[in-house]
Amino acid sequence: MACIEAHGLRKAFGDTVALDSINLQVETGRILGLIGPNGAGKTTALNAILGLSSYDGDLKVLGRDPWRDRDALMRDVCFIADVAVLPRWMKVSQALDYVDGVHPRFDRAKAEAFLAKTDIKSTSLVRALSKGMVTQLHLALIMAIDAKLLVLDEPTLGLDILYRKEFYDTLLNDYFDHSRTIVVTTHQVEEVQHILTDLMFLNRGRVVLDCSMEVFEQRYAEVMVTADKVAEARLLGPLHERQVFGRSILLFDGVDRKRLAALGEVRTPSIADLFVAVIGADAVPAKGEAA
Amino acid sequence: MSPQEIVNGAPTDSAPLDRMLRTTRPFYWSVRREIWENRSIYIAPLAVAGVVLFGLLVGASRLPARAVHMISTLDPVKQGEAMSIPFAMAAGAIMVTAFIVAVFYCLGTLQSERRDRSILFWKSLPVSDVTTVMAKAAVPLVILPVIALVVILATLLIMFVASAILLPMHGLPPTLLISNFPIGPVTVELVYVLVIFTLWHAPIWAWLMLVSGWARRATFLWAFGPPLALCVFEKLAFNTSYLLSLLHYRLTGAVSEAFDINTAMHGNMPIDLHQLDPLKFMFAPGLWVGLMVAAALFAGVVWQRRYRTSI
Numbered sequence: 319m320a321c322i323e324a325h326g327l328r329k330a331f332g333d334t335v336a337l338d339s340i341n342l343q344v345e346t347g348r349i350l351g352l353i354g355p356n357g358a359g360k361t362t363a364l365n366a367i368l369g370l371s372s373y374d375g376d377l378k379v380l381g382r383d384p385w386r387d388r389d390a391l392m393r394d395v396c397f398i399a400d401v402a403v404l405p406r407w408m409k410v411s412q413a414l415d416y417v418d419g420v421h422p423r424f425d426r427a428k429a430e431a432f433l434a435k436t437d438i439k440s441t442s443l444v445r446a447l448s449k450g451m452v453t454q455l456h457l458a459l460i461m462a463i464d465a466k467l468l469v470l471d472e473p474t475l476g477l478d479i480l481y482r483k484e485f486y487d488t489l490l491n492d493y494f495d496h497s498r499t500i501v502v503t504t505h506q507v508e509e510v511q512h513i514l515t516d517l518m519f520l521n522r523g524r525v526v527l528d529c530s531m532e533v534f535e536q537r538y539a540e541v542m543v544t545a546d547k548v549a550e551a552r553l554l555g556p557l558h559e560r561q562v563f564g565r566s567i568l569l570f571d572g573v574d575r576k577r578l579a580a581l582g583e584v585r586t587p588s589i590a591d592l593f594v595a596v597i598g599a600d601a602v603p604a605k606g607e608a609a
Numbered sequence: 610m611s612p613q614e615i616v617n618g619a620p621t622d623s624a625p626l627d628r629m630l631r632t633t634r635p636f637y638w639s640v641r642r643e644i645w646e647n648r649s650i651y652i653a654p655l656a657v658a659g660v661v662l663f664g665l666l667v668g669a670s671r672l673p674a675r676a677v678h679m680i681s682t683l684d685p686v687k688q689g690e691a692m693s694i695p696f697a698m699a700a701g702a703i704m705v706t707a708f709i710v711a712v713f714y715c716l717g718t719l720q721s722e723r724r725d726r727s728i729l730f731w732k733s734l735p736v737s738d739v740t741t742v743m744a745k746a747a748v749p750l751v752i753l754p755v756i757a758l759v760v761i762l763a764t765l766l767i768m769f770v771a772s773a774i775l776l777p778m779h780g781l782p783p784t785l786l787i788s789n790f791p792i793g794p795v796t797v798e799l800v801y802v803l804v805i806f807t808l809w810h811a812p813i814w815a816w817l818m819l820v821s822g823w824a825r826r827a828t829f830l831w832a833f834g835p836p837l838a839l840c841v842f843e844k845l846a847f848n849t850s851y852l853l854s855l856l857h858y859r860l861t862g863a864v865s866e867a868f869d870i871n872t873a874m875h876g877n878m879p880i881d882l883h884q885l886d887p888l889k890f891m892f893a894p895g896l897w898v899g900l901m902v903a904a905a906l907f908a909g910v911v912w913q914r915r916y917r918t919s920i
Contacts, residue, residue: 370732370918388915389737397733403919405727407646419638420736422631 319381321346321467321499322367326375329362336362338523339375344516346466347496351510352503353589354520355597360503363520364471367501368397380466393422396465398456400475406445410438410455417459429462450481457485461493468493470502474509482506486513507589517589521600527592540587541578542567551581558595569595635736639744640752643718649710650753654760657706661699662767668695669775677779692789696768700761700799704806707757711749715817716828718745719914726919738914742818746907749814754803761799765790794882801867801885809863812899815906822913825920858895866893 324342328335337359344350354360366373369388377384382391404413410433418426433440436454444452453473460468468489474482490513494500504510517534519527529537543551548566552559554577556568569587570578578584587595644650680691722728731741772786782788817832824831840853867890869883890896 365918368733370729372916388732389735389740392733392735395733397729399726399729403726403729405646405722405730406725409645412642412645416638416642417734419641420633420635420734422633422735424631 319346320344320378321348322377322379322501324366324375324377327363327366327377328374329359329366329371335523337366337373340520340523340525342518342525342528344499344501346499348515349494349500349502349513350516350518351507351514351589352501352518352520353507353593354503357522358520359523360520361471362523364469364501364503368395368469394466395469396460396463396467397469398453398460398471398473400472404444404452404456406443408444409440410442410444410447411440413444413455413459414440417463421463423464424459425462425464429458432458432461450477453477453481453485457488461488466498468498468500470500470504472504473502474504474506482509486510489513507593511589514589519593519596521597526600527596534589534592535586537572538569538587538592539573539575539578539584540567540569540591541582541584543582547581554578558591558598560594567591633735635740636744639736639741640747643744643748644752647714647718647748650714650748651756653706653710654703654756657702658699658760658764661702662764662771665695665699665768666771669771672779674779677781681781688785688789692786696765696786696790699764699768703757703761703764704803707753708810711753711814712817714748714753715745715814716821716832718748719818719822719910719917720824720826720828720920723917723920728917728919732918738911742907742911742914745818746814746910750807750811754807758799758803762796765792765795797882798885801887805863805867805890808896809859809866809899811903812906813859815903815910818910819906819913822910822917859899862895863890866890866895 320343322342322344324340326339327337327342328339329337340359340363342363352360352363362371365371366377367379367384369379369384369386369391372385379391380394384391408416414426414429417424417429430440433455436451436458438447438451438455438458444455447455474485477485486509489500502510502514514531516530517527518525541551542562543566545564545566548568551566551568554568554570554573557571558569560567569591575584680688683691722731769787769790773783776785777783817828820832821828836852836856840850840856843852844850867886869886869889
């Protein structure tokens with residue numbers, strides 16, 4: 319069974335269409351990166367998946383309708399928005415008590431063991447913790463919940479490099495296994511590239527790219543070519559071209575790597591480079607339009 | 610492995626996938642978290658009780674001999690009345706405090722979780738909007754009245770003990786206060802007053818919570834501004850004040866509906882249970898209309914919370 323299945327998922331706020339009939343299928347055991355510029359509809363899509371907002375179209379998450387069954391769905395789904403959502407007046411011990419009291423799949427000992435490895439004291443108030451520590455606390459709560467789907471909306475926003483790295487390492491090493499599914503949105507694409515199994519680009523409420531990382535690595539190739547071969551390379555129809563240190567880097571979609579190797583050094587592009595190529599091209603006609 | 614074993618093995622193999630569910634108490638913990646967040650629910654009544662007690666203590670120690678003489682020469686009925694004044698003041702002050710705390714609690718509760726974005730955390734847990742709203746409604750409807758009752762009774766108890774020590778110093782009988790305030794009837798009357806007011810005010814709490822869930826800011830203005838503006842409009846346009854008297858009735862009508870104020874005082878007790886008229890209160894249309902309005906408004910609060918995310 320697919321973990322998330324959406325057909326024609328649509329959401330409009332007045333005249334603004336935030337999600338324009340997107341289709342989405344996420345199988346169990348995948349880690350999907352939902353990447354898009356600000357205002358692309360990522361958070362709108364996640365809110366629909368989490369039952370936080372109403373929507374048009376068909377959407378099933380773990381076989382349930384999120385808008386009708388949010389509270390039942392939340393037994394199997396965990397959610398971290400950006401770091402600021404833990405109530406600031408709460409004590410760490412109260413957060414543990416509360417989640418322990420309301421969540422049927424929470425393992426308090428596990429959360430306490432995780433917190434013991436940090437500098438967080440159980441008597442501390444959330445407001446007294448640094449932003450990185452609040453994220454650690456939230457992560458401790460989430461990791462102790464035996465959930466099937468974890469949704470992360472900009473989970474590392476505003477954190478320093480150490481906390482960001484630790485966040486994803488912990489998630490991957492101590493939490494993820496193939497019975498779980500993770501959906502993550504972030505602007506720090508380079509940090510999640512190595513953990514994703516699937517990739518989706520959203521722009522202006524539409525899906526502009528949807529592929530697995532294996533397909534991504536097969537389809538897309540980047541070649542650094544010297545000036546004398548640029549004209550030849552351009553004949554192959556690159557998606558995008560940029561200049562680095564006087565040389566051109568051309569990004570190709572579905573061109574045989576052997577042919578590209580004749581032009582220069584071939585490598586797999588970063589998601590960020592593909593993002594610029596795909597979204598940049600998509601956004602040009604829309605210049606001046608509200609994001 | 611034979612095919613038979615595979616068939617038999619199937620249910621046990623899938624059993625670990627059906628992960629164990631622990632039993633939870635979302636309502637209980639939701640109420641507790643309201644009290645964690647809003648500590649004024651118990652601190653404010655306790656603080657007022659402390660101020661009242663301290664004031665009475667200072668007042669009693671400065672009691673002039675003339676006043677003591679006057680009290681000791683009064684007849685028992687008048688003595689009882691004189692003794693009832695400080696107690697009624699203490700109980701009244703604590704009840705008014707609980708009312709004010711409830712007003713600010715209801716106005717803030719659904720707005721603050723949106724403003725500090727913690728609603729995204731609360732909604733990421735398996736607690737339904739109905740449970741959340743019921744837990745929040747329990748604060749003005751159950752928690753605050755119970756806290757007011759306990760604090761008032763504790764205050765009375767401290768006054769008893771203090772009076773048993775202080776009164777003999779002035780040559781008055783130590784049981785003067787206790788004999789005028791039999792603890793049983795006092796408790797009955799307090800419970801009665803708290804219950805009738807809580808039921809009577811239910812639509813007020815529901816209205817304030819609805820505004821809290823709806824207004825982005827200035828909940829106080831949205832809650833009280835429009836009703837008062839309508840009162841002014843009615844007065845200017847039609848020179849009537851039906852709405853104003855309706856609001857006044859909703860605020861204080863419980864007294865006239867739940868007490869038989871025409872019954873004469875029985876004996877020398879300032880606490881007179883004969884004045885309580887629960888039957889009249891139960892058949893007062895104002896009670897039932899109010900409860901129906903409250904139920905409709907609370908349903909609106911639940912409906913509204915489903916649609917709410919952070920501001």
